[in-house]
Amino acid sequence: MALAAVVLLIGLLGSAGAASAHDSVESTSPADGSTVATAPEQITITLNNTPGALGSAISVKDSTGTEWAQGPVAVLDGTVTQQLKPGEPAGKFTVLWRIVSSDSHPVEGTFTFTAISAAAGPGGASAGTLVPVAPPTDSATPAAAVPAVPSADGIPWAVVVMIAVLVALVTGLALTAKRRLNKAD
Numbered sequence: 001m002a003l004a005a006v007v008l009l010i011g012l013l014g015s016a017g018a019a020s021a022h023d024s025v026e027s028t029s030p031a032d033g034s035t036v037a038t039a040p041e042q043i044t045i046t047l048n049n050t051p052g053a054l055g056s057a058i059s060v061k062d063s064t065g066t067e068w069a070q071g072p073v074a075v076l077d078g079t080v081t082q083q084l085k086p087g088e089p090a091g092k093f094t095v096l097w098r099i100v101s102s103d104s105h106p107v108e109g110t111f112t113f114t115a116i117s118a119a120a121g122p123g124g125a126s127a128g129t130l131v132p133v134a135p136p137t138d139s140a141t142p143a144a145a146v147p148a149v150p151s152a153d154g155i156p157w158a159v160v161v162m163i164a165v166l167v168a169l170v171t172g173l174a175l176t177a178k179r180r181l182n183k184a185d
Helices: 002-019 157-184
Strands: 025-029 034-038 042-047 052-062 074-076 079-083 091-100 106-117
Touching (some): 025 106, 042 091
Antiparallel strands (some): 025 042, 042 079
């Protein structure tokens, strides 16, 4: 009976690792290292799964360090979109992103692109009342906003609790069976 509990525990732990893989980026727009004719109105990052919007942030800075991201990120299916302020200059831009993966763990990265000409000025773009998003500045700070609580070794707490309950259940059944066998003698 103890052997069955160990086999069950190993099976659950073995399958949990594969199921909790983080989402991966399939593409970005503009593409990493690309040169575009005009500074874009938005940045998009496409992932292989639908990420969470809460706790996700995208920062877009020009070569002087000026922030061009405007408003919260939008998530639709596997695509995360960040609107940009109108009037971006020509030049090189650096995109820093931190997205909450569908498994509730944050994933982050960076990419660059270069715009040959500036974007349309404030009059040329649609005006909105979007609130700027603070970019991720420290890996530890945005992680506090992530709603799920993973364990230290990367296995979600729900899996750990489920394993503990199953082990307790198997142990209880084994003790009950042993007592019944002892009474039968």
